[in-house]
Amino acid sequence: MATNTLRQPLSLRLASGTFLAVWCLLAIFPIAWIAVMSIKTPVDAFAGSFVAVLTGPATRAGGQGLSVLDLVLGGAVVIALTRWAFTGLPGIVRRATPAGWIALGWIVAALLYLALFGLVVLGVLPQLLDALDAVAGPLGVPVIGATFEHYYAVWVENAFWRNFVNSLIVTAGVVTVSLFVGTLAGYALARSPSNLAFWLLIAALIFRALPHSVLVAGYLPVFINSSDWLAPIFGEAAPTLYGKPYAVIAVLVAINQPFTIWMLRSFFQNIPTELDEAARVDGCTHFQAFRQVIMPVMWPGVITTGLFSFLLAYNDFLVTSLLLDAQNQTMVPAIASYFNRETTTTDQVEAIAAAVSITAPLFILVMVFQRQIVSGLTAGAVKG
């Protein structure tokens, strides 16, 4: 659209540019700010001026800080590693994995990469930089206060890693089960024009609108007393469902189903029906056609829907806080115990460090899967 008539006056372009800049600042400021606060001592984190929080004089006075050398060298290593993940890594994965195993290859690669990243950034780099700072003279003197003691306190002393493992179990379970169940239903709904299919979708829409507390009010008494009413089936070994991660997985999968089948249905609708018909002509049953012809071209849709299932399970507060007990608590409800007891400012900064820890995986998720998230958001809306 290069026509001159559509060219905009400078003032309009300027206004729209300024507006975008303000919006971007607004969008990232709260998140970036808690990240900055989490690496300062409480005095700096809750200081009144922007400069004091950013540079952290009290933290620096405590002898903890980053020198110019640390910033330049450490920053360079982190940026190089991140760039390599997007430029070098995909090629290696593609070459090293046999055809058909690409998904598994990526999972292994992601884990190995995380291990490497952790080893370099948390293990080797600090040692190396400490040694270099000692001999670098003025370049080695701390200029910006930074301390990782709150992260250490949260993850090691308060055993936040337990909650992390619980979150991992719940989210992994929810994503796997809801994709498995959802793809089957989504495929059938996309291929059937019957009234039944329509009413199923409408029921799903209504279920999606339900407040989750309504459902939990139904589960709670049943789950707490489950050892009584399951006794006829399981005998003595009848479990109490309350506090069990697998019960929460089942609940979250069900809560997630309406959304999952709507989204998967719209992705399946984009796959031409001629593909099924060709497979059927060649003698496939419906299930074989689904498994061997449709699923291999559905991966983008499955990944996108999986991302949104992950977000729902990972971000959930209400269901997990009511249905899990303290031993099996996931990360998000666990953080409530921090800000409820925030008696000292150190507690508060530890809560902030925990919050940043919870946000970090999501940040990586957006970085890697931005395209899929956008396509998932628009899939439901634009195509009806």
Add this chain to the structure above:
Amino acid sequence: MKPRVFAAFVAPSLLMMLIFIAAPLVSVFGQSFYVTQPVYEQVEVETCTPGFPTANCVTETKSQPVFDAEGRIETRTIFVGLDSYRNLLQLDRVGGYLASGDWGAILNVDFWAALRFTLMFTLITLPIVLVLGLTIALAVNNAVKAIRGPVIFMSLLPFIITPVIGALSIRWLFIGDGILTVALEQLLDRDIAMFAQGWTIELMMYFYRVWHVAPFAFVIFYAGLQTVNQDTLESAIVDGANRWQRLKFVVIPHLGPLITFVALIHLMDAYRVFEEIVGFSSQSHVISLQWLTYDFLQPDDAGNRAISRASASAMLTMIGIVILLIAPVRRAWREHKGVR
């Protein structure tokens, strides 16, 4: 697709939804008419205090819980009809306030306070989200290609952040002498305590929700803007339509279905407002309908959960959802019949 094949494909998903969504709904409806209480028995207890010449003995009847064989408190479930609803709505109190003209006092009853906030929250954030989302989409569409990717990346962050954490991150900017409170104080030259009164907390909640949802509206509208018919736009220019008229008569009608979609999703989600209450710890000032149910479900000091009242408040919350969904479902049904 034959019905049997269809059923086989849908069965697992349907089963999950029936067991974990439909069945709990029915059971919540049932629970709301029953109350489970510990069984109390009347016991005559004679307590004597030493006295002269005779001990002072008082006989009184006390009620105490009955224990079963395993030493657990025995409970009994009784039908109470609409009592839980009455407890929640407190219609006689509300009637009294109405009669005396003291309208504001209705908000002393938790349920009505929660309803007031939930509705206001939903209706106030809706137009702001739509307008802000559309403005960002137009601005990004206007920008050079190179910066669109980074802008979308930054915009997605508030959207995918865990709601409780998002609310907390804004709370930490304002709490006590937080950085933005100090900035505001300097700007307005007065003392500000953002967490001391209800309305400032509410303002932060509106801000948080708009911040959290506007990216969603933006992405949807931005996708819609890519498909605006350029020919129509150009003929509008030939006809002498100015920028504003083109937006009003070409772009916005094109985005119509998307605006309805975003509005519907936002209404559903905002009506469920809950995480804000937790994140801002606002329960002593502002509560929402879903938080009310959540609070009843939390064990109290004695470890009891008010299941019956929670069920009643859950059912009342549902009424709003039903009202909200009648219109879109009817529309979808008409379209479905039209398509076939």
